[in-house]
Amino acid sequence: xxxxxxxxxxxxxxxxxxxxxxxxxxxxxxxxxxxxxxxxxxxxxxxxxxxxxxxxxxxxxxxxxxxxxxxxxxxxxxxx
Amino acid sequence: xxxxxxxxxxxxxxxxxxxxxxxxxxxxxxxxxxxxxxxxxxxxxxxxxxxxxxxxxxxxxxxxxxxxxxxxxxxxxxxxxxxxxxxxxxxxxxxxxxxxxxxxxxxxxxxxxxxxxxxxxxxxxxxxxxxxxxxxxxxxxxxxxxxxxxxxxxxxxxxxxxxxxxxxxxxxxxxxxxxxxxxxxxxxxxxxxxxxxxxxxxxxxxxxxxxxxxxxxxxxxxxxxxxxxxxxxxxxxxxxxxxxxxxxxxxxxxxxxxxxxxxxxxxxxxxxxxxxxxxxxxxxxxxxxxxxxxxxxxxxxxxxxxxxxxxxxxxxxxxxxxxxxxxxxxxxxxxxxxxxxxxxxxxxxxxxxxxxxxxxxxxxxxxxxxxxxxxxxxxxxxxxxxxxxxxxxxxxxxxxxxxxxxxxxxxxxxxxxxxxxxxxxxxxxxxxxxxxxxxxxxxxxxxxxxxxxxxxxxxxxxxxxxxxxxxxxxxxxxxxxxxxxxxxxxxxxxxxxxxxxxxxxxxxxxxxxxxxxxxxxxxxxxxxxxxxxxxxxxxxxxxxxxxxxxxxxxxxxxxxxxxxxxxxxxxxxxxxxxxxxxxxxxxxxxxxxxxxxxxxxxxxxxxxx
Numbered sequence: 001x002x003x004x005x006x007x008x009x010x011x012x013x014x015x016x017x018x019x020x021x022x023x024x025x026x027x028x029x030x031x032x033x034x035x036x037x038x039x040x041x042x043x044x045x046x047x048x049x050x051x052x053x054x055x056x057x058x059x060x061x062x063x064x065x066x067x068x069x070x071x072x073x074x075x076x077x078x079x080x
Numbered sequence: 081x082x083x084x085x086x087x088x089x090x091x092x093x094x095x096x097x098x099x100x101x102x103x104x105x106x107x108x109x110x111x112x113x114x115x116x117x118x119x120x121x122x123x124x125x126x127x128x129x130x131x132x133x134x135x136x137x138x139x140x141x142x143x144x145x146x147x148x149x150x151x152x153x154x155x156x157x158x159x160x161x162x163x164x165x166x167x168x169x170x171x172x173x174x175x176x177x178x179x180x181x182x183x184x185x186x187x188x189x190x191x192x193x194x195x196x197x198x199x200x201x202x203x204x205x206x207x208x209x210x211x212x213x214x215x216x217x218x219x220x221x222x223x224x225x226x227x228x229x230x231x232x233x234x235x236x237x238x239x240x241x242x243x244x245x246x247x248x249x250x251x252x253x254x255x256x257x258x259x260x261x262x263x264x265x266x267x268x269x270x271x272x273x274x275x276x277x278x279x280x281x282x283x284x285x286x287x288x289x290x291x292x293x294x295x296x297x298x299x300x301x302x303x304x305x306x307x308x309x310x311x312x313x314x315x316x317x318x319x320x321x322x323x324x325x326x327x328x329x330x331x332x333x334x335x336x337x338x339x340x341x342x343x344x345x346x347x348x349x350x351x352x353x354x355x356x357x358x359x360x361x362x363x364x365x366x367x368x369x370x371x372x373x374x375x376x377x378x379x380x381x382x383x384x385x386x387x388x389x390x391x392x393x394x395x396x397x398x399x400x401x402x403x404x405x406x407x408x409x410x411x412x413x414x415x416x417x418x419x420x421x422x423x424x425x426x427x428x429x430x431x432x433x434x435x436x437x438x439x440x441x442x443x444x445x446x447x448x449x450x451x452x453x454x455x456x457x458x459x460x461x462x463x464x465x466x467x468x469x470x471x472x473x474x475x476x477x478x479x480x481x482x483x484x485x486x487x488x489x490x491x492x493x494x495x496x497x498x499x500x501x502x503x504x505x506x507x508x509x510x511x512x513x514x515x516x517x518x519x520x521x522x523x524x525x526x527x528x529x530x531x532x533x534x535x536x537x538x539x540x541x542x543x544x545x546x547x548x549x550x551x552x553x554x555x556x557x558x559x560x561x562x563x564x565x566x567x568x569x570x571x572x573x574x575x576x577x578x579x580x581x582x583x584x585x586x587x588x589x590x591x592x593x594x595x596x597x598x599x600x601x602x603x604x605x606x607x608x609x610x611x612x613x614x615x616x617x618x619x620x621x622x623x624x625x626x627x628x629x630x631x632x633x634x635x636x637x638x639x640x641x642x643x644x645x646x647x648x649x650x651x652x653x654x655x656x657x658x659x660x661x662x663x664x665x666x667x668x669x670x671x672x673x674x675x676x677x678x679x680x681x682x683x684x685x686x687x688x689x
Contacts, residue, residue: 013662016647039604043680046680051626054619054622056623057638059520059524075512
């Protein structure tokens with residue numbers, strides 16, 4: 001079985017679902033037998049999910065509108 | 081006579097000895113490269129590993145492939161040399177003549193004949209090779225190891241043919257016994273000759289032969305690649321049936337591509353990109369675009385070279401260098417000494433001309449190998465590259481055209497924003513407003529990510545939009561409009577940072593950064609961690625976590641995980657290489673994981689029971 005270090009070397013691609021079937025097989029065998037790496041993988045996957053679904057830094061429409069209105073007003077004054 | 085003058089190099093030069101031992105003499109093709117001993121070493125390494133070393137297929141089988149391809153390419157130099165080699169291995173003149181004529185009567189077994197036909201197809205129309213060709217070989221009884229070696233030998237044949245076409249060495253033996261007409265029989269009966277089902281080919285992932293996992297820990301060349309490039313390209317991962325071949329290729333690549341004593345690395349990458357594009361090789365186009373970005377070339381410039389280097393920002397002499405390489409790399413029968421002379425007239429030294437020939441030859445090695453094995457791209461090829469530079473028969477559609485998700489018209493990108501952009505460029509304010517409304521969140525998040533301060537980012541919005549309007553007439557449509565907007569937002573943010581005088585660089589350190597970062601929290605998380613906090617609590621947690629990340633990680637995580645751009649798009653927008661993006665993405669995600677951990681582990685006190 002591959003070591004934790006070898007697992008970690010492929011980890012970024014595994015998380016992005018970007019590994020070949022042969023590599024995947026090795027990684028999943030490791031995951032089934034190594035608790036630490038399993039926790040790492042499980043929590044990282046959940047982190048990505050949480051961040052993706054968080055809608056972080058979404059500017060509310062009532063903040064967007066005045067900004068764009070101000071810009072457009074400036075541009076119109078310039079243009080005319 | 082060679083096209084280039086020769087320097088003195090003693091016959092005791094290591095690679096020369098290897099060749100004398102194997103062939104009984106030093107081929108003129110090697111002598112013609114005396115100006116740069118390192119490229120002779122490279123060729124010797126490839127030939128020793130691919131041609132001479134014992135493998136799944138015999139030496140005679142390999143030499144048959146080399147000779148047949150040389151004859152098919154009308155390469156008198158290689159035909160003369162390879163005929164002599166086969167003769168020394170015991171083949172009769174009659175058998176060699178049959179091979180030169182592409183005749184079935186060469187006394188070949190059915191698998192040998194099928195293998196030879198496959199190699200010819202790969203050398204002639206690499207983009208038309210698909211998984212079914214490999215299946216057909218298996219049906220004929222060929223093992224995966226033999227198929228793999230046949231592909232690599234074909235790649236070597238293309239290397240040697242390109243090299244000898246470009247250097248014009250005197251044949252070692254004469255006169256070559258080429259038939260008067262090109263062998264143009266269809267490449268094999270069915271199923272080999274049947275048209276590939278491109279739809280299926282596009283959707284079945286390569287590589288075509290198994291590639292056992294090989295660890296960088298036990299295989300030092302992989303560790304070295306990981307160290308220098310930040311990742312192990314699929315090109316090498318697909319060849320693990322023969323680790324020794326991977327090693328030889330890496331050694332050869334180092335000698336050909338990494339030195340800067342003749343051409344610069346950028347010039348060499350441009351050659352590799354332009355010739356790969358001409359050969360319709362989406363794998364190599366993607367990797368060289370990425371490498372050029374890593375060497376500091378803006379994405380659009382690299383993309384433009386892939387589409388048409390004449391329209392790029394290259395100097396006149398560099399454009400001529402690419403003309404030379406493309407003509408040579410596509411095996412143009414018009415290629416001649418005049419092309420070499422022209423480059424020298426433009427100021428290129430003999431060493432530089434020699435190196436451009438060698439780089440082009442190596443490119444064809446890589447192009448042939450990647451197409452023959454069906455290697456999946458590591459990154460998306462540039463969105464504007466659709467394999468439109470068709471020098472093959474137009475009747476032969478390429479797998480690449482099937483793979484493209486974006487439809488292109490005459491080399492420019494089909495962008496959903498294109499109509500509005502045109503109107504905005506014509507001065508229509510409503511169109512401009514619609515455009516910026518479409519991309520408000522992307523702009524805002526880019527600003528927040530770089531500035532690390534949401535309020536500051538809101539202030540910077542106005543400057544960004546005004547700057548976008550001011551410069552929109554200069555937007556040429558070579559990149560997506562959203563990519564261009566992000567670059568305006570980046571510039572605006574950087575101006576603000578500079579005025580704050582606490583610039584946090586987004587660029588420092590490419591691959592090696594924080595490699596040793598190791599996760600600390602190893603307690604298991606809850607099954608549904610998002611359920612132990614309200615949605616707004618979760619959002620605040622994530623936002624606070626993001627704000628405390630260093631900017632270079634924050635930008636990548638926000639564009640990838642919140643804006644949901646692909647890693648390739650993030651690389652384009654930030655002008656980084658894809659491996660650099662992946663490294664930063666992982667690091668950023670792991671830091672967020674550490675940050676979130678205390679709130680979501682299975683033992684978290686606030687957890688719902």
